[in-house]
Amino acid sequence: MNLSEARELFPGVQDQVYLNVSLNGLMPFPSRDAVLAHLDKRVMGKAVKEELHAQAERVRELVAGLIGADPVEVAITKNVSEGLNIFASGLDWRPGDNVVFCPELEHPNNVFLWYHLRETKGVEIREILPEAGHIPLERMVEAMDDRTRVATVSHVTFSPGFITDVQALATEARSRGVLTLIDSAQSAGSIRTDVRELGVDAISIGTQKNLLAFYGLGFLYVRKDLAESLNPVFVARYGMDLGPDAHETAISPGTLDFRPGALRFELSNYNYIGLAAVEPSLELIHSLGMDQIEPHVRGLAARLAKGMLAAGLPVAGGEPGPHLAHIVAVGESGGGRHYSADDPAMNELFHHLVSNGVTISIRRGILRMSVGLYNDEADIDRVAELSRSWVG
Numbered sequence: 360m361n362l363s364e365a366r367e368l369f370p371g372v373q374d375q376v377y378l379n380v381s382l383n384g385l386m387p388f389p390s391r392d393a394v395l396a397h398l399d400k401r402v403m404g405k406a407v408k409e410e411l412h413a414q415a416e417r418v419r420e421l422v423a424g425l426i427g428a429d430p431v432e433v434a435i436t437k438n439v440s441e442g443l444n445i446f447a448s449g450l451d452w453r454p455g456d457n458v459v460f461c462p463e464l465e466h467p468n469n470v471f472l473w474y475h476l477r478e479t480k481g482v483e484i485r486e487i488l489p490e491a492g493h494i495p496l497e498r499m500v501e502a503m504d505d506r507t508r509v510a511t512v513s514h515v516t517f518s519p520g521f522i523t524d525v526q527a528l529a530t531e532a533r534s535r536g537v538l539t540l541i542d543s544a545q546s547a548g549s550i551r552t553d554v555r556e557l558g559v560d561a562i563s564i565g566t567q568k569n570l571l572a573f574y575g576l577g578f579l580y581v582r583k584d585l586a587e588s589l590n591p592v593f594v595a596r597y598g599m600d601l602g603p604d605a606h607e608t609a610i611s612p613g614t615l616d617f618r619p620g621a622l623r624f625e626l627s628n629y630n631y632i633g634l635a636a637v638e639p640s641l642e643l644i645h646s647l648g649m650d651q652i653e654p655h656v657r658g659l660a661a662r663l664a665k666g667m668l669a670a671g672l673p674v675a676g677g678e679p680g681p682h683l684a685h686i687v688a689v690g691e692s693g694g695g696r697h698y699s700a701d702d703p704a705m706n707e708l709f710h711h712l713v714s715n716g717v718t719i720s721i722r723r724g725i726l727r728m729s730v731g732l733y734n735d736e737a738d739i740d741r742v743a744e745l746s747r748s749w750v751g
């Protein structure tokens with residue numbers, strides 16, 4: 360499978376230029392077909408639990424393969440936020456322990472949980488300020504001390520969308536006994552993510568963006584031995600080890616044996632329709648391979664950034680460089696707004712693009728254009744041309 364064949368699988372590319380994977384990835388035909396097949400079985404009363412479980416395990420293996428993990432290190436969750444919470448709440452915090460992160464560049468769902476731990480467990484928050492849209496890793500490392508338990512970052516921030524050097528952070532953190540928790544909402548599936556290579560301890564992923572499927576399904580990777588040292592806050596049948604042949608309604612009286620690794624965090628029935636949707640997209644991502652996908656999406660983002668700069672527009676981060684992932688942010692402020700840009704001129708550009716069939720977002724007061732594996736050079740050149748003509 361090559362990228363132009365893959366593009367054919369996405370009806371959403373046909374009547375628009377869709378540069379919005381950072382909100383929702385387009386879903387391919389095979390995912391729609393799998394969802395319809397799932398619905399048909401339910402409507403006809405033909406759904407078989409064993410088949411649903413087998414699908415969940417296939418998906419777990421596909422995700423594990425994508426991130427270089429062992430399947431038992433991958434828990435099936437509801438979303439990124441749940442995964443982050445499962446990890447953070449499973450640690451044995453003592454008052455005065457601290458967490459280091461850069462709240463201004465994190466999604467709110469990787470911020471509130473730490474405030475909650477501050478209120479409930481006395482965890483100290485060490486807030487790092489961004490520098491020119493980047494999470495400054497040196498500042499993060501400087502802030503670590505012997506009470507630092509966790510350093511957390513987004514691998515790619517949701518706005519302005521720069522890549523964090525997770526490997527460098529994890530190396531420094533590990534040498535200080537600090538755990539790394541990575542929000543991969545905006546990366547896995549578009550940016551190569553190998554947990555061993557990166558040396559991270561935990562990663563949370565959702566399926567609605569770069570995994571090209573629904574909201575309401577996610578995955579939490581936790582290194583096996585670490586997962587087994589965490590205490591799940593919620594516990595239910597699917598996290599329990601009752602042996603391979605035990606029915607799911609079985610109980611082992613008086614005992615609490617967890618399944619290995621991250622499987623202990625699972626509660627009960629999964630989002631099966633979400634699993635049906637993501638299996639074909641994961642297969643597509645695997646058949647293209649990250650060695651093909653990452654250079655493609657980052658190459659198109661670099662082409663777009665150059666086109667915007669040539670039109671005289673303010674591209675966050677300036678010329679393409681190692682910071683540039685598959686997201687190009689245009690605008691100057693980076694304030695707090697989600698539906699209108701801080702600069703009125705950028706609002707006009709937004710409306711000009713949208714009224715010409717370009718689908719993008721505004722995040723933190725700037726325009727966010729995000730490239731998916733289904734985009735091509737013609738998409739990028741169309742947006743650059745529309746922007747040039749708007750500048751006049």
Ligand SMILES: Cc1ncc(COP(=O)(O)O)c(C=O)c1O
Binds near residue numbers: 466516
């Ligand atoms: C960086 C980042 N983290 C977390 C989230 C929240 O994801 P979920 O809704 O899967 O919890 C988002 C979604 O927009 C995001 O961009």
